[in-house]
Amino acid sequence: xxxxxxxxxxxxxxxxxxxxxxxxxxxxxxxxxxxxxxxxxxxxxxxxxxxxxxxxxxxxxxxxxxxxxxxxxxxxxxxxxxxxxxxxxxxxxxxxxxxxxxxxxxxxxxxxxxxxxxxxxxxxxxxxxxxxxxxxxxxxxxxxxxxxxxxxxxxxxxxxxxxxxxxxxxxxxxxxxxxxxxxxxxxx
Amino acid sequence: xxxxxxxxxxxxxxxxxxxxxxxxxxxxxxxxxxxxxxxxxxxxxxxxxxxxxxxxxxxxxxxxxxxxxxxxxxxxxxxxxxxxxxxxxxxxxxxxxxxxxxxxxxxxxxxxxxxxxxxxxxxxxxxxxxxxxxxxxxxxxxxxxxxxxxxxxxxxxxxxxxxxxxxxxxxx
Numbered sequence: 573x574x575x576x577x578x579x580x581x582x583x584x585x586x587x588x589x590x591x592x593x594x595x596x597x598x599x600x601x602x603x604x605x606x607x608x609x610x611x612x613x614x615x616x617x618x619x620x621x622x623x624x625x626x627x628x629x630x631x632x633x634x635x636x637x638x639x640x641x642x643x644x645x646x647x648x649x650x651x652x653x654x655x656x657x658x659x660x661x662x663x664x665x666x667x668x669x670x671x672x673x674x675x676x677x678x679x680x681x682x683x684x685x686x687x688x689x690x691x692x693x694x695x696x697x698x699x700x701x702x703x704x705x706x707x708x709x710x711x712x713x714x715x716x717x718x719x720x721x722x723x724x725x726x727x728x729x730x731x732x733x734x735x736x737x738x739x740x741x742x743x744x745x746x747x748x749x750x751x752x753x754x755x756x757x758x759x760x
Numbered sequence: 761x762x763x764x765x766x767x768x769x770x771x772x773x774x775x776x777x778x779x780x781x782x783x784x785x786x787x788x789x790x791x792x793x794x795x796x797x798x799x800x801x802x803x804x805x806x807x808x809x810x811x812x813x814x815x816x817x818x819x820x821x822x823x824x825x826x827x828x829x830x831x832x833x834x835x836x837x838x839x840x841x842x843x844x845x846x847x848x849x850x851x852x853x854x855x856x857x858x859x860x861x862x863x864x865x866x867x868x869x870x871x872x873x874x875x876x877x878x879x880x881x882x883x884x885x886x887x888x889x890x891x892x893x894x895x896x897x898x899x900x901x902x903x904x905x906x907x908x909x910x911x912x913x914x915x916x917x918x919x920x921x922x923x924x925x926x927x928x929x930x931x932x
Contacts, residue, residue, distance in 0.1 A: 596874075597890070597894055597897075598874045598875070598888075598890040598894070599873050599874050601875065601890075601893075602870075602871065602872060602873055602874055602875040603872065603873045603874075610893065611893060612893040612894070613893065613894045613895075613896045613897045614896065615896065616896050616897035616899075621897060723854075723856075723873060726832070726855060726856075726857070727854065727855050729832055730832060730850070730855045731855065738853070738854050738855075740903070741910070742903070742904065742905045742908055743904075743905060743908035743909060743910045743911075744904070744910070745890070745894060745897075745898055745904060745906070746904075747897065749901065749903045749904050750901050750902055750903045750904075753902075753903045757903075
């Protein structure tokens with residue numbers, strides 16, 4: 573059974589900053605370490621990557637991986653979530669999650685909008701907990717965005733309008749960097 | 761772009777979802793690694809506008825002492841058998857507040873945003889721990905050269921002993 577919902581709000585940064593923060597792979601296991609202590613890229617091609625987030629408890633390293641697809645300039649689709657290790661009982665054996673995140677500018681108000689569309693494909697007997705799952709996913713997205721916005725705000729206070737410059741340095745790794753540069757690198 | 765306290769302004773109704781970052785409320789926190797922190801905050805005096813001063817007797821070996829100069833600027837003092845040094849606690853990589861990071865058992869200062877490791881002894885970047893986990897995608901491209909190391913190091917500050925005090929020149 574499919575349950576769909578959307579989470580839409582203002583994101584206090586430019587679209588370029590929001591996309592840069594999303595593609596800044598190196599910050600996930602540090603700024604967002606609360607959600608995954610380890611962040612690893614398992615497979616990569618021009619538009620897609622399979623990424624694993626995990627954490628350790630003693631000898632056990634548990635987490636999940638999923639495919640992230642970048643649709644330039646500012647859209648990210650995540651799907652094909654797999655638990656890790658595969659034998660570990662996980663909600664991902666029961667529920668398929670597909671998310672579609674877009675950042676765009678509301679021209680009338682001149683603010684950036686974050687729109688997350690989520691589709692949960694779950695068995696009928698989990699239907700009663702769909703709203704609980706929704707709240708957890710919404711909370712996760714909002715908390716991560718708060719951390720990113722705090723980072724971007726500090727960077728704006730320190731560097732003014734040059735917040736993208738460090739991301740575009742030749743030594744700096746970020747996901748899908750060539751495509752990001754093509755769309756947001758003008759003047760930097 | 762607003763400079764107000766960062767908030768996510770939700771237009772959608774999010775039910776009872778509350779946004780808070782308190783790890784104590786995180787039911788999964790026991791699964792997640794906890795950084796080791798060896799920091800101590802000190803009260804700072806300013807004998808001149810360009811100088812921050814603290815009492816030398818407050819400095820202990822193996823502890824990073826934090827002096828708050830302004831909202832955006834903090835200075836660290838590190839002492840060990842090799843001597844005493846002072847440096848800016850702003851990460852030279854992306855600008856993180858390093859007083860929110862931690863120091864590990866190998867005396868490496870961890871940046872809280874990207875995990876870059878710095879030596880509090882000489883300010884050098886000792887490693888970028890992200891290289892290994894992202895190896896698959898770190899291929900040379902027109903915009904990225906994996907052979908180039910980031911040229912960043914902590915900004916070391918002149919530190920003088922004046923009587924019982926330590927004076928740090930916080931402005932060049």
